[in-house]
Amino acid sequence: MTLDHLSTTLxxxxxxxxxxxxxxxxxxxxxxxxxxxxxARRMSMPAVSRHLKxxxxxxxITQGRQAQWRPCRLKAQPLREVADWVEQYRQFWTESFxxxxxxxxxxxxxxxxxxxxxx
Amino acid sequence: MTLDHLSTTLxxxxxxxxxxxxxxxxxxxxxxxxxxxxxARRMSMPAVSRHLKxxxxxxxITQGRQAQWRPCRLKAQPLREVADWVEQYRQFWTESFxxxxxxxxxxxxxxxxxxxxxx
DNA sequence: GTGGTATTTAACGTATATGTTATTTAACCG
DNA sequence: CGGTTAAATAACATATACGTTAAATACCAC
Numbered sequence: 001m002t003l004d005h006l007s008t009t010l011x012x013x014x015x016x017x018x019x020x021x022x023x024x025x026x027x028x029x030x031x032x033x034x035x036x037x038x039x040a041r042r043m044s045m046p047a048v049s050r051h052l053k054x055x056x057x058x059x060x061i062t063q064g065r066q067a068q069w070r071p072c073r074l075k076a077q078p079l080r081e082v083a084d085w086v087e088q089y090r091q092f093w094t095e096s097f098x099x100x101x102x103x104x105x106x107x108x109x110x111x112x113x114x115x116x117x118x119x
Numbered sequence: 120m121t122l123d124h125l126s127t128t129l130x131x132x133x134x135x136x137x138x139x140x141x142x143x144x145x146x147x148x149x150x151x152x153x154x155x156x157x158x159a160r161r162m163s164m165p166a167v168s169r170h171l172k173x174x175x176x177x178x179x180i181t182q183g184r185q186a187q188w189r190p191c192r193l194k195a196q197p198l199r200e201v202a203d204w205v206e207q208y209r210q211f212w213t214e215s216f217x218x219x220x221x222x223x224x225x226x227x228x229x230x231x232x233x234x235x236x237x238x
Numbered sequence: 239g240t241g242g243t244a245t246t247t248a249a250c251g252t253a254t255a256t257g258t259t260a261t262t263t264a265a266c267c268g
Numbered sequence: 269c270g271g272t273t274a275a276a277t278a279a280c281a282t283a284t285a286c287g288t289t290a291a292a293t294a295c296c297a298c
Binding site: 011015043044046047050051054067068069 | 296
């Protein structure tokens with residue numbers, strides 16, 4: 001199944017190791033070895049390499065070439081798409097109401113308007 | 120492996136069917152059958168039922184009980200966590216620069232400050 | 239070329255995800 | 269009760285995800 005871009009991005013972000021890698025890259029470029037260092041106890045290099053491939057396929061990083069190193073850089077464009085998507089739902093958490101409550105609230109407001117008219 | 124909450128949420132969101140279900144629930148409560156309707160050609164009821172279970176485990180929906188129906192409701196709290204997480208990276212897409220450029224930019228600002236002091 | 243370092247790819251095991259059809263559970267209704 | 273509807277669960281197939289170790293690739297440096 002070929003996934004849409006947003007799905008690919010969210011899947012890439014759903015792994016804590018990959019999010020940690022992005023967090024590290026927010027501080028600037030890093031080589032694969034540098035990125036792997038924090039996970040050395042838990043994870044082998046090839047595992048990290050694969051995580052990077054997932055991030056790259058999602059467009060979240062790019063890998064350059066300098067001699068035998070492949071410096072990685074954060075590319076935030078897909079994160080913007082995530083932000084835009086989730087933003088649609090803001091109203092559902094900024095108000096401490098769920099959808100039904102919002103509806104009932106609107107009804108009350110309507111009632112008040114009617115009351116005013118009656119006066 | 121037991122995943123952290125954010126990972127569970129992002130994994131739940133990484134499926135387009137599940138995001139479509141959330142979009143539908145943004146318009147208000149719906150039963151499982153109602154939620155399944157748009158996918159009827161592609162997907163069986165049990166498949167939808169499982170998607171709902173994934174969303175429920177992520178805390179993105181709740182399912183109530185009314186006779187033989189299980190009306191589903193959107194719960195946006197986990198979406199807020201996603202928004203908060205992604206917000207950290209806003210600087211990386213609002214400016215059309217990557218990290219190195221931001222750094223260089225800061226340096227220039229520092230230089231200007233020094234210039235001012237010199238005056 | 240030989241050796242060392244950085245990284246990827248190959249080959250493999252195992253767990254999880256996602257779908258199916260058939261069966262079961264639960265509640266309504268005449 | 270017996271039939272219908274709504275939804276979940278069971279049992280199963282298959283694909284993908286994620287990790288490992290071992291081997292290959294690419295580059296530098298002497």
